[in-house]
Amino acid sequence: MYPENIIASTSEGHWLAILLGVIIHFVVISVYMKGLSFFPNRNIIGIYSSVGKGTALFFLIPVLLYFLMVIIITVRAYSEIITIVFLSNTPLWAIMALLLFISTYIASCGLETIFRTGILLAILFLPLILFIFFVSFQNVDWRYAIPIDGNFQFIKKRDYLESFFAFSGGYLFLGFVQPFFSYNRKNVLIAAAVLIPFFFFSVYIPILTFGQATASTFFLPFVVAVDAININWLMFDRVTMFFIISLIAFVMLFLSLVSWKTIRIIEQFIPSIKPVYMLISLSVIIFLFCLSVPDWKDVEKLFWWNTILRFYVLIAIPISIYLIGIHSKRKNQHENI
Amino acid sequence: MNSSLQEIKDKIGNNDDFFFQRDYLGEFPVVLMAFKTLIDLPKTKKMLQTNINNPFTINKTLDEFLTGIGEVKEQDSKEAISSIMEGKLIVYLENIPKFVIVEPVSKILNRAIEQPVNENVLQGPLNSFTEDKDTNIGIVRRQMNSDNIQVISLAVGNDQKKSLSLLYLKDLTNIDFVHKLIDQIKKNQDKELNHLQDLSKILGFSPWVAISKYHTTELPLEAVQFLKKGRVILFQDRLPFALVLPSLLWDIFTLENDRNYPLPLTIAIRGVRIIGLLMTLLIPGLYVALVAVNPEVLRIELALSIAQSREGVPYPALVEILMMLVILELILEASIRLPRSIGPTITMVGGIILGQAVVEAKLVSNLLIIILAATTIANSTVVGFQNSLTIRLFKYIIVILASIYGILGIVAGMVLVSAYLAKIKSFGIPYLNLKFAKDGIKSG
Known part of the structure; x- marks a missing residue:
């Protein structure tokens, strides 16, 4: 979906659009981590609560809503993609139930399990994804890249703003994992840097394969581009499928991570219920919500609504954490003097 | 008679193999107690006798002599009984309230150190642990x-x-x-x-x-x-x-004996085991998914040839594969149960059923037989029988998910299995502790 948004947002110089996104991503992550580093061994829920109940509500409720929206949209969108790409006979609800069931199961096992599962899945599926990325250069025609000069017209486009979903989802977990894990800030930045080429690839491969004019008409440009790959020695006809299913493996993981975070926030406000029951009821509610989304148009509408929340999360959370961090540091210094 | 002596007799004296004899140790009256079935009586008595007649013991006091032949204990019938059960000889002194636990010449009730039975060793040390x-x-x-x-x-x-x-x-x-x-x-x-x-x-x-x-x-x-x-x-x-x-998970793939080969070969052997694990998990599911749910993934020629091989098979792929997998499990189980002399019969009968007759009767497809054979072989490559049992079980989850969701089901199954493995911990050490394994590789 990311390439679709980018391609739709501008007709030339896509690299500028991607680059701007990546830079914003980097700035946000660094500010966020800098802010978090003021509070060793505490997660953002703890940080906000230490300031005051009102602050906690003010900042965490939008995050909570955002997470819920993310889960609903992801589940709904990916099950739609699955039905389009390969399971055309299976009803949507069955696929959504499967996605939710697995992510709920993983989330119920806790954060460590999520990460360890992540490592295993990376070992199993990353080679496949990398392989597909490499072979997807098969049909590339470099001349399509040519109008290189870009302008900033795209910023105003709705599609471009929507494309930020690719950046906003991942990094928030850094604020939640603190008591369980410690991480190296440098490593996080390196990991983010490693991801950059993939943003570029995913946009440029469809463009280089079909050209801007054609690519912009596709619904899922990258999938179509991968679909066009033809490898003689492979016994499988559709490489797309492997790409999508490896992605889905990670989507399940992402869903479980987000629902785990959601539960952590809810736990803060309603501590009396057991997290497992909460998780199960949350999944059921999300499932019902997903059922009530009738078609793809509504998914896109949801997606657009979520953009507002997304920017709130993208901007307000890191900056507020940073400011609270500086504030508390000053206070500590005063006390020390 | 002494009360604690009576107590011992009451408790275990009814056993026919209980040995109870009054004797003299030098000039002291004693009672010898043991299980005939656990100790070699004539040899033990002889040993005691040589101890008594030993010229060095003549000038010793009684206490010194007693500590010389065994462990001296105060009267405690419970301990005496448990020592007898363990296969010790009790020398009970009738005049003094003491008894001695003597290490007897025991009957050989253990097998010798033999070659391993459950694991095969190629070019490695061949001794194995025993019951003792x-x-x-x-x-x-x-x-x-x-x-x-x-x-x-x-x-x-x-x-x-x-x-x-x-x-x-x-x-x-x-x-x-x-x-x-x-x-x-x-x-x-x-x-x-x-x-x-x-x-x-x-x-x-x-x-x-x-x-x-x-x-x-x-x-x-x-x-x-x-x-x-x-x-x-x-x-x-x-x-x-x-x-x-x-x-740990990594144990499934490693044997120390691998290191008796050059390093590239070690890596290759372990790679084979990893492939074996993945194949066992994936192939049956892939068959069901490709035949029943997502045939369009395959190239058209391949899809056609698979369809051809299933021509005339009257039931869905899931039933077909489950039936054959169950038969396979039965064969595996039966060949463990049977005495070694009849075991080959099972292999032969199973071979005929699986290899030829089922296909010719058009009950299952040719391809399925190949898949089954590959699965069974791949399953046996992992280290440790208990692990191969686990994988056999996981395989069914993936098969069932694959029959519902096709290839998506396989991936979902893999994610589930991964999460399950990731969840397991023993005493705070996770099953997927890759670092633990890494340390092992370095020191090994």
Whole structure:
């Protein structure tokens, strides 16, 4: 979906659009981590609560809503993609139930399990994804890249703003994992840097394969581009499928991570219920919500609504954490003097 | 007669193999007590006699003499009984309230150290553990020959005493882990210990975990290597293998004997095992998914040839594969049950059924037979029989998911299995502890 948004947002110089996104991503992550580093061994829920109940509500409720929206949209969108790409006979609800069931199961096992599962899945599926990325250069025609000069017209486009979903989802977990894990800030930045080429690839491969004019008409440009790959020695006809299913493996993981975070926030406000029951009821509610989304148009509408929340999360959370961090540091210094 | 003597007699005197005889040790009247079935009586008596007639003992006092032949104990009928049960000879002094536990010449009730039965060794040391715990510890000490080995023995059970021994290396093992383990065993010391499920109960593991929490090995070479990796080895008396704790995922793929080959070959062999694991999990599911749900993934030629091979097969792919998998499990199970002389019959009959007749009768497709054979072979490549059982079980989850969701189901199944593996912990050490394994690779 990311390439679709980018391609739709501008007709030339896509690299500028991607680059701007990546830079914003980097700035946000660094500010966020800098802010978090003021509070060793505490997660953002703890940080906000230490300031005051009102602050906690003010900042965490939008995050909570955002997470819920993310889960609903992801589940709904990916099950739609699955039905389009390969399971055309299976009803949507069955696929959504499967996605939710697995992510709920993983989330119920806790954060460590999520990460360890992540490592295993990376070992199993990353080679496949990398392989597909490499072979997807098969049909590339470099001349399509040519109008290189870009302008900033795209910023105003709705599609471009929507494309930020690719950046906003991942990094928030850094604020939640603190008591369980410690991480190296440098490593996080390196990991983010490693991801950059993939943003570029995913946009440029469809463009280089079909050209801007054609690519912009596709619904899922990258999938179509991968679909066009033809490898003689492979016994499988559709490489797309492997790409999508490896992605889905990670989507399940992402869903479980987000629902785990959601539960952590809810736990803060309603501590009396057991997290497992909460998780199960949350999944059921999300499932019902997903059922009530009738078609793809509504998914896109949801997606657009979520953009507002997304920017709130993208901007307000890191900056507020940073400011609270500086504030508390000053206070500590005063006390020390 | 002495009261405690009477007590012992009341308790175990009714056994026909109980041996009770008045005798004289020098000039002292004594009672000898033991089980005839556990000790070699004539030899033991002879040994006692030589001890008495030994010229060095003549000038000694009684006490000195008694400590010379065994462990002197105050009157405690309970201890006497438990020593008799363990196969010791009791020399009961009638005039003084004391008895001596003499280490007798015992009957040989253990088999000799033999070649391993459950694991095969290629170009490696061939001895294996036996039922006798002390022999096993001895083998480990001989194999390792280091002053670092620490042995801790614990007795478990009320009615029947079973002894457990913990072995670890003092400077390599995580002492926290060892303490947790010992505390856990001590806390449950009154529970019965008959099999590994009991041991799991004693160690506080949930009984419903589908993965064996112990890595078992019959081979001293492997056991010693695990010690060097900082693991703890548990020997249970009467179990002819070492239990390695904690068990980790990487153990499924590694054997120490691999390292007797050049390094590239070692890596290749382990790679084969990983492929084996993945194949067992994926192939049956892939068959169901490709035949029943997503045939369009395949190239058209391949899809056609698969469809052709299924021509005339009257039921869906799921039923077909489940039926054949169950038959396969039955064959595996039956060949364990049968005596060795009839075992080949099963192989032959099974071979005919699976190989030829089913296909010719158009009950299953040709391709399925190939898939089954590949699965079974691949399944056996992993290290440790308990692990291959686990994988056999996981395979069914993936098959069923694949029949509903096709290829998506396979991936979902893999994610589930991965999450399940990631969830498992023993004493705070996760099953997927890759770092633990890495340390092992470095030191190994």
